[in-house]
Amino acid sequence: MRKYGMKETKEIKKIICNKCGREITAVNGLLSEDVLSVEKRWGYFSRKDNRVDRFDLCEDCYDEMVAAFLLPPESRG
Template sequence: MYRKNETGYNEGVTKEKLIGGICMRRYIMKEKKETETIICNGCGKEICVTDGIPKEDMLSVEKRWGYFSGKDNEVHRFDLCEDCYDRLIAQFVIAPETENGE
């Protein structure tokens, strides 16, 4: 429901003069940010993205560090291609848990 504001027009509606009369139009400002390429933080490999979908699988990490860390409230983000992920977990003393998606 719109109500009149101090100019006499409904809030959220702009008045646009056109030939032959006045047309009321409602506008919404939208900013759309789309990813076109993801770059692996490990090796620099570029992973193409089409329609918001990466063309190769990868690992994306986002970590907000807590109060008891040396990075209190910092947010770290990185992406790894599958090869870099495999190299990373090869260094683990305890392998990550895995399961097959069935």
């Protein structure tokens, strides 16, 4: 005997860069280029207690952002 359940899936159609607004499209759920996705839940000792912020950046905006860092991010690979 077989029992089946309903399966709901989410498929990405596009991601919009929060900084420049450029659209990164997806085909069959696969992005045409990579993005930086950030999700941060702020802790009790912040001014944003328990708030969750989320954003996506295209690679060009990521490069622009890290170029302004005093200390560059650690990289491997």
